[in-house]
Amino acid sequence: MSAYFAEPLVLRSLNIPNRLFMAPMCQYSARDGLPNEWHLRHYTERALGGVGLVVVEATAVSPEGRISPSDLGLWNDEQVRAFRPLVKAVRDSGCRIAVQLAHAGRKASTYPPWQGKGRVPESAGGWEPVAPSALAFDEDYALPRELTPAQIENLARAFGEAARRALDAGFDAVEIHGAHGYLIHQFLSPLSNKRSDEYGGDLAGRSRFLGQVVREARKAVPDTAPVLIRVSATDWIPGGWDPEECARVLNEIKDLGVDFVDVSSGGLAPGAKPPVGPGYQVGLAARIREKTGLPTGAVGLITTAEQADQILLSGSADAVSLGRLLLRDPWWPARNLPADRRRIPPQYLRAY
Numbered sequence: 451m452s453a454y455f456a457e458p459l460v461l462r463s464l465n466i467p468n469r470l471f472m473a474p475m476c477q478y479s480a481r482d483g484l485p486n487e488w489h490l491r492h493y494t495e496r497a498l499g500g501v502g503l504v505v506v507e508a509t510a511v512s513p514e515g516r517i518s519p520s521d522l523g524l525w526n527d528e529q530v531r532a533f534r535p536l537v538k539a540v541r542d543s544g545c546r547i548a549v550q551l552a553h554a555g556r557k558a559s560t561y562p563p564w565q566g567k568g569r570v571p572e573s574a575g576g577w578e579p580v581a582p583s584a585l586a587f588d589e590d591y592a593l594p595r596e597l598t599p600a601q602i603e604n605l606a607r608a609f610g611e612a613a614r615r616a617l618d619a620g621f622d623a624v625e626i627h628g629a630h631g632y633l634i635h636q637f638l639s640p641l642s643n644k645r646s647d648e649y650g651g652d653l654a655g656r657s658r659f660l661g662q663v664v665r666e667a668r669k670a671v672p673d674t675a676p677v678l679i680r681v682s683a684t685d686w687i688p689g690g691w692d693p694e695e696c697a698r699v700l701n702e703i704k705d706l707g708v709d710f711v712d713v714s715s716g717g718l719a720p721g722a723k724p725p726v727g728p729g730y731q732v733g734l735a736a737r738i739r740e741k742t743g744l745p746t747g748a749v750g751l752i753t754t755a756e757q758a759d760q761i762l763l764s765g766s767a768d769a770v771s772l773g774r775l776l777l778r779d780p781w782w783p784a785r786n787l788p789a790d791r792r793r794i795p796p797q798y799l800r801a802y
């Protein structure tokens with residue numbers, strides 16, 4: 451069998467050794483946004499396992515932007531220093547590393563999944579979330595405070611500052627988290643954005659914040675480094691954000707310097723009905739690729755080498771992101787890459 455996923459992918463000056471990406475996955479294991487020994491072990495092990503690009507989990511651009519009090523952050527320089535050993539260890543394995551910059555908006559201040567559901571009250575270390583409109587995500591979530599235009603501009607700048615810190619920490623690239631019902635997606639979707647000012651209404655208004663975020667991130671990142679974006683290409687809810695709007699917005703902003711679109715879906719509101727099954731989001735990646743001309747990544751229940759190869763060979767996407775598979779089996783890439791494309795640490799060579 452061919453293994454197209456073993457081919458390198460070049461984005462700007464970044465040479466990614468293969469097309470298997472580690473999908474961003476929150477570990478809910480940080481304190482004060484600082485990576486610790488858990489993160490170092492977790493990411494280094496997947497890097498040794500052979501992925502081409504590690505995308506570090508949602509990392510908040512401000513303390514209020516954390517999904518939970520245990521999220522990672524890049525809003526201060528202490529966090530930059532704490533990230534450096536992790537970034538270096540991943541890069542030393544021959545892998546490349548990006549970080550997903552995020553703000554949770556109305557889905558902030560919630561419990562890590564294994565600790566509870568919904569809102570963490572202020573008495574337990576939580577905070578009041580912010581959002582484009584004062585609409586709660588669900589019954590057990592907080593009613594968010596509506597952002598003012600000045601606060602929105604500050605948040606776009608916070609993305610830029612976090613991007614600058616990411617590069618300072620040694621990351622090769624940044625990924626803007628525009629998916630899964632978090633702040634940027636809340637602006638984009640007509641279901642969560644009911645504003646009547648310049649940040650709401652038509653598509654130009656709803657995508658204004660994303661445009662500002664991309665501009666700020668691009669200013670902070672050198673021309674040689676790529677800026678990726680993760681989108682939810684649809685809300686899976688009638689009357690919601692859909693692939694047509696998503697492609698139109700990407701076409702508007704791509705010249706600002708977006709280099710790659712990681713195509714996911716959903717997360718905006720309860721009641722969505724995604725047709726979950728093997729590769730169920732691949733068609734969305736293909737549509738976004740076709741309509742924007744941007745390289746895309748496909749993600750979601752991609753669990754076999756045949757599937758990964760087929761996605762790339764059919765031109766649906768330029769890379770595949772592996773999520774839960776890598777939590778179960780960090781060495782899946784090394785086992786599935788052709789022998790001449792494996793990055794086996796020399797200390798382990800006698801095992802192969």
Ligand SMILES: Cc1cc2nc3c(=O)[nH]c(=O)nc-3n(C[C@H](O)[C@H](O)[C@H](O)COP(=O)(O)O)c2cc1C
Pocket residue numbers: 473474475476477507508550627629630680714749750751752771772773774775
């Ligand atoms: C534990 C866990 C944490 C996740 N955290 C994030 C995250 O930080 N950012 C994000 O965009 N997606 C996140 N996701 C979604 C994954 O990146 C991925 O899109 C999803 O798991 C589907 O891919 P899979 O079927 O290969 O797991 C998370 C998923 C899991 C299972």
